[in-house]
Amino acid sequence: MERSPIHIEDVPPIGGALPAPEDTPIVVVDDEPSVLSFLRKVLEAEGYPVETFESAQEAFTRISQAGVALLIADIVLPDMGGMELVRRSLEEDPSLSVLILTGAADTESAVESLRLGVDDYLQKPISADDLIVSVARALRHRAQADYRDKLETWLRSEVTRRTEEVQRRSQELELVTVATLSTLVRAMEAKDPYLKGHSERIASLCGRMARHLGFDARDIEDVRTAGLLHDIGMIAVPESILHTEGELSEEEYRQVKEHVEIAANILEPLSHIARAVSYIRCHHERLDGSGYPRGLRGSDIPLAAQIVGLAEYYGSLTERRPHRRAYSAVEALETVRASRDVWFEARVMDALEQVVSSEPELVEPEPELPGPD
Ligand SMILES: [Fe+2]
Numbered sequence: 001m002e003r004s005p006i007h008i009e010d011v012p013p014i015g016g017a018l019p020a021p022e023d024t025p026i027v028v029v030d031d032e033p034s035v036l037s038f039l040r041k042v043l044e045a046e047g048y049p050v051e052t053f054e055s056a057q058e059a060f061t062r063i064s065q066a067g068v069a070l071l072i073a074d075i076v077l078p079d080m081g082g083m084e085l086v087r088r089s090l091e092e093d094p095s096l097s098v099l100i101l102t103g104a105a106d107t108e109s110a111v112e113s114l115r116l117g118v119d120d121y122l123q124k125p126i127s128a129d130d131l132i133v134s135v136a137r138a139l140r141h142r143a144q145a146d147y148r149d150k151l152e153t154w155l156r157s158e159v160t161r162r163t164e165e166v167q168r169r170s171q172e173l174e175l176v177t178v179a180t181l182s183t184l185v186r187a188m189e190a191k192d193p194y195l196k197g198h199s200e201r202i203a204s205l206c207g208r209m210a211r212h213l214g215f216d217a218r219d220i221e222d223v224r225t226a227g228l229l230h231d232i233g234m235i236a237v238p239e240s241i242l243h244t245e246g247e248l249s250e251e252e253y254r255q256v257k258e259h260v261e262i263a264a265n266i267l268e269p270l271s272h273i274a275r276a277v278s279y280i281r282c283h284h285e286r287l288d289g290s291g292y293p294r295g296l297r298g299s300d301i302p303l304a305a306q307i308v309g310l311a312e313y314y315g316s317l318t319e320r321r322p323h324r325r326a327y328s329a330v331e332a333l334e335t336v337r338a339s340r341d342v343w344f345e346a347r348v349m350d351a352l353e354q355v356v357s358s359e360p361e362l363v364e365p366e367p368e369l370p371g372p373d
Contacts, residue, residue, distance in 0.1 A: 024069035025049040026135065029059035029085065030101070031078055035124070039072065039101075042128040043135065056080035063089045068096060070138055075102040075109050083112050090116060095146060097138040101126060174225075174272045181267075182228050188235055192242065194321055203227035205311040208359065209351040210304065223304045226279035230308050233263030245322045257292050260284050275304075283308040286343040306348045310336065313343075314352055329356050 026048050028039045036052040043050045053059040056077040063071060071089055075082035086098050100113050103124040113121045119138035122130070182199070189195040206227030210220045234242065237259055241252045248256065264281040267273065282305035285291035287298055291309075317332035327335065333356060340349045 024067055025051045026070045026072060027051050027053065027059050027062055027068050028072045029053045029056055029077065029082075030072075030074040031076070032074075035074070035101075039131070042131055046132055046135075048135070054078075056082065056085040060085055060088055060092075063096065064092050066093060068093065069142060070097040070099065070135065072099045072101055072135075075100060076104060083109055083116070086113070086116055086118060095142060095149075097142040099134055099138055170272050177270055177273060178225050178228065181232065184235075185229060185232055188232075192239075194243075194319060198315065198319060199228050199231060202230065202308070202311050202315045205315055205352075205355065206307050208355045209307045209311060209348070212351040212354050213303070213307070213347065215304075219304070222273075222275045223279065223307055225273055225276035226283065226304065226308045227311055229263065229267065229276065230280050230283050230312060231259060231263070232266060232280075233259035233261070235266075236262045243322050257284070260293050278302065279305040279308050281305075283312060285309070286339075287345065288342050291343070303345070303348065306344050307351070310339075310344045310348050310352055313339070314356075 026043055028036060028043075028050060029052070030036050030039070031054050033054065036054065040050045040052055051062060053062065056073070057079050059071070059073070060080070062068065071086065073082045073085055077085065082100065082102070086100070089096055090098065098116070098118045099120045099122055100109070100118055101122045101124060102109065105121070105123050110121050119141060120134045122134060185199045189198055203224045204227075207220050207224040210223040215223065237255055241248065241255055244252065260281060260283065264277055267277045267280065270277065279302055281293075282296060282301050285294065285296040285301045285305060286309070287301065287306075289295050289297040291301075314332050314336050317327040317335055318329065320326040333353060336344075336352070337349065340346055
């Protein structure tokens with residue numbers, strides 16, 4: 001798949017998205033008019049928009065209207081304590097920068113300031129230079145935090161968007177892969193009068209059994225894919241063996257059994273159908289350990305693999321072979337029932353019985369196929 005790196009030009013102009021400075025004033029609150037006028041003069045000389053208040057309540061009302069960049073507050077105020085103003089203001093706007101400027105510094109308020117996340121705790125009298133440095137630092141922190149927030153939001157939405165894109169592409173790739181491989185299987189089966197349409201029929205049966213067993217749409221598709229490609233490994237088994245009319249020799253049977261590992265090896269690189277491949281790898285395993293290639297037992301065999309195994313067993317019986325006629329659905333069911341709880345779990349067998357009894361036309365042999373009666 002073509003890689004799609006995140007280019008720096010994809011990142012939105014976050015700095016430009018910040019509010020204009022004139023919309024984000026510095027609010028100064030102090031009960032001494034001389035202090036207010038000093039602070040206003042220094043800050044406006046630096047180009048900052050400033051709004052001054054002698055009342056904490058009025059300052060809070062202004063902050064509640066949003067858009068304030070920085071609060072510079074005295075601790076001792078007539079109507080509301082400065083620390084209370086800071087606490088309420090930060091609750092209202094957590095992105096607000098705050099400087100405490102007090103003439104009565106004490107440990108308690110300094111600790112409280114730290115706890116509230118105040119940017120700086122300054123003492124009066126303060127020089128214009130020190131004030132400017134503190135204000136610039138606090139506003140820089142605010143801008144950085146704002147940038148981080150916006151970047152995080154953008155990254156989160158970008159990750160979601162790209163994850164959805166990858167999932168969509170993966171589904172497309174899976175469809176194309178399965179379609180390509182099923183074409184190959186169809187071409188392979190078309191040459192063989194006994195196998196024509198075999199994989200399509202098994203896939204259809206697998207899908208219906210999986211649905212009956214309560215699999216969700218995604219899992220049903222995986223089981224269907226496994227059914228469609230389960231015998232792709234037969235491509236490596238000599239035709240002379242596939243068309244043998246009598247019993248297979250031990251060596252011939254060994255070669256037939258290899259179709260499972262061969263299929264798994266062919267399909268292994270296709271990681272997007274990995275689950276289907278894992279079912280194919282186990283579709284000849286049997287509950288009692290008599291299967292192949294690994295002789296797995298019981299719950300070590302995925303339910304989905306049992307579905308493919310039983311669908312293949314039943315489906316093959318309903319198809320003609322060089323040495324026998326096709327079984328009817330009733331005959332085939334009677335035959336496979338002997339393997340209930342021995343090769344296949346009862347619930348898998350029940351699913352087959354239900355599907356066959358409700359939709360027999362899906363699994364009946366094709367009458368025009370050649371073969372002995
Ligand atoms: Fe098989």
